[in-house]
Amino acid sequence: MREFSYAKAVDPEEAVRLAGTGARYLGGGTNLVDLMREEIETPTALIDVSGLAQGITETPGGGIEIGAATSNTAVAAHPRVRHDYPMLARAIVSGASGQLRNMATVGGNLLQRTRCAYFYDEAARCNKRSPVSGCDAREGFHRAHAVLGVSEQCIATHPSDMCVALVALDAQVDILGPAGARAVPLEQLHREPGDTPHLETVLAPAELITAVRLPQATVAANSTYRKVRDRASYAFALVSVAAALRVEDGTVSEVRIALGGVASRPWRAHLAERELLGAPATAESFRRAAETEFRAARPSRDNAFKVSLAPRVVADVLEGLIR
């Protein structure tokens, strides 16, 4: 690990002031410290923001605001989240381990880096780690890699479970930077790789995520998250689905679907949602709608199974939400 200076910020404004060139914000450190040990991240200064904005508060519109330094565990355990946004609680506890969820913050979860093995391997070519060096995943071990939102330069998945639920819930991300405060929809926070896979978000230098806001959503009370993976626990997703559903007289009247493990960013399945509105609430129409989402899929040699697996998981999850 390279040397770095350390400072603990007392408020977001101070954090932004302290964040000069070469600085990184430090949340729980579960990803950043590991990447620093591998010297994939080499910040010269860490600004510790793990003591800022912890907690969940009600917003005027009936939604909630989650401070960026709130631990993953605290979000999953919060009564409002468990009752009104069950897909979020279930997504969080599908990820990592108890220890990691206690450490990891919400802001850090949004900004975690891919777990592509070639990104971590200094001996491998990786356009994300070292722009224009090539991609060894394309012809390598890529069974777990992305099929949606990929490019010639990068097929890495965004690894978060939490973000999949957040994108289905229309989360807004509050940001503070040297130029002031702004908010972006979570769906627009992450970039697709294109020709610049090293640019992963729309955040400008020194911009700090301060909170995530969830609007009130009645449909979210009938929601869940399912993660398909190689072992029952403590593994990244091959396919994951966050879904919410409302059915009236056998017809879909409201639906939210987001996918993890299949895309370069948390993937809201807008095409499938559009196709399902007003459609019969049957396993067959659920699967067909999900298949439309994957018409644009660009699978690699060993991950084409996701193109057929994901629609089946979507259909099964939605069927389980009919009541």
Added chain:
Amino acid sequence: MEHDGISTAKVTVRVNGSSQSAAIDTRTSLLELIRQHVGLTGTKRGCNQGACGACTVLIDDQRVLSCLTLAVQADGREVTTIEGIGDTTQLHRLQSAFIDHDGFQCGYCTAGQICSGVALASEAAAGVPSVVTDDLHADEVDLSLAEIRERMSGNLCRCGAHNGIIAAISEVYGS
């Protein structure tokens, strides 16, 4: 915490109830602070990348991985290691259960397993759900064998003593 130089810092951490101060390189992990500066070697270094759980300790009663925690982040906080859970003259009841159920062979992962087991009980009592929890409305989760297995998935045992570990935790905290 005071800064002595650009990449050094003085930290003060309460470890098992006793205040410990050290001047350290900012790169020092909490694991290294505990083992090398405080001199408590019960906490073990396994993978050193947050995958195995051998280094599990409690910070303010919550289980964390000490290998991925920078020591500077623990400044001013209360750390509990295996030495603070029990000792040879007075074993914690979970330690006794590990002996009764053959919850270890080589013992390398055991300190992390015990710290994790103690903490998961308080998490379940506080209503923290797991991926196998059916009822998200419950404000307290009963620890079935499936719940314990899931909640211990972050602690690996290369000897394969998992069944004994689950049985021991179930005897002490199970539903």
